[in-house]
Amino acid sequence: MKSTFNYIAEIFKAIWSLLTGMKVTAKYFFTPWNNVTQQYPENRDTLVMFDRFRGEVIMPHDEKNEHKCTGCGICEINCPNGSIEIISKSIVNEEGKKKRIIDQHIYHLAMCTFCNLCIKSCPSDAIVMGQNFEHAYWDRVSMTKVLNRPGSKIMEGVKE
Amino acid sequence: MAFEKYDFTPLTQAIHKALIENVSPLLTLIIEWTIIGVLFLLFIAVFGLLLVYVERKVCAAFQQRLGPMRVGPWGLLQTIADFVKLLMKELITPKSVDKFLYNLAPFIVIIVPFLTISVIPFAPGLQALDFDIGIFFVTAVSSVGVIGVLLAGWASNNKYSLIGGMRSGAQIVSYELSVGMSLITMVILAGTMQISEIVEMQRGGWFLFKGHIPAVIAFFIFVIAGTAETNRGPFDLAEAESELTAGFHTEYSGIKFAFFFLAEYINLFIVSAMATIVFLGGWMPFHFGDWAGFNNVMDFIPGLIWFFMKVFGIIFLIMWFKWTFPRLRIDQILTLEWKYLLPINLFNILLMATMVLLGWHW
Incomplete structure (x- = not known):
């Protein structure tokens, strides 16, 4: 009985942890303005490098x-x-x-x-x-x- | 009904009538076959390229990148450029491969999407073949692909390819079971295996809602097993770039590699289309109870658009899985199938049968 309960609890725990991961990527997907890619030659005039960048x-x-x-x-x-x-x-x-x-x-x-x-x-x-x-x-x-x-x-x- | 005006049956009937009146029946048959063949060929080529582009863009967005941006506006011509490059590549045949099997494998793999796509109803009246065992046909034909994968792995005379092929074999043979059983669950609810009838039965409501709890469980099992069957992440250990250097298609180049690549993406489309047909009502518009106004607005959207909207929704879900979850080990994959999905599935079939027997569905 206990093992059956553990089995079912494990399934729900697994689904929960998968959903947690999917929440993170969903946040990335739906906030495209936070993208890190720079369109370099186009944004040359407005490009600001990071403080710790070593040029x-x-x-x-x-x-x-x-x-x-x-x-x-x-x-x-x-x-x-x-x-x-x-x-x-x-x-x-x-x-x-x-x-x-x-x-x-x-x-x-x-x-x-x-x-x-x-x-x-x-x-x-x-x-x-x-x-x-x-x-x-x-x-x-x-x-x-x-x-x-x-x-x-x-x-x-x-x-x- | 309002959406009958988007029915393709008059168009196909008119073509058939025009042909049969002017040429002999045999020629009519040949011309119709040719038209359908060319249409599917074009669809597979164009849709495969589109899916590769969508995958690269979606993957990029999930990783806070932009994806292809340089070739054409928003990188739209990127996959076409890649395809042209693949066409021009030399076809390298390694020295000690089994020549016949090596050359046969890509064709077996690409044949599967061509066969399965024939039973998919894209819109009312737009279905090439309407078997009364449509669902059975899809499950039967889609397992042919594993032979191609195994042949490719074996004939390449490369240990990585062989490991990849064997992994893929073990995986597909296991997950085939889950796909079949989740479809059986829905066949119990529908009472038929004819795809056009399954779609027709969902006029009043999609099976996902009609069959509530067991249908939702079956839907999730189908999506998981379908992801595994298309060899996509997190179940992509058959080609595992980092360990097996692309597995069974390591030794292929040029257009033969493109065949494997295209087959993978069209299989993704077919899994999504099957999920759409069986669970989400195919080309049926979304209806909510007896809200006549809302239902009329939904009917206004053509069936073709409904179908592709749902398909892209599921494709997005599967891509979301791929770019979120880490790859499973071979023992974890088999554990997931044999210790979790299969028992749940068997229980689910029982639940669905009881429910249908007692009439607890809508």
């Missing part, structure tokens, strides 16, 4: 053309495949001291695996991941980028 390494500059990079070279050391090259130069500041600053922060986009290690290791948060992902070029020279803009200098008050 390329960029160095933000403020309106005075200043960045936060001290040229310490930690990102270069941390890069697993050598996509970053730091070329620094020495200048003499107002106090007459010799100081090492960044000359060129060279980023080889073609070699980058977007692992985010340079950004994690940067002590002054000078570089971040950008959202641009259209990285097709006609020659590989264009894939070597200089991240600090010409004539830019380091921001006031960045710890070295």
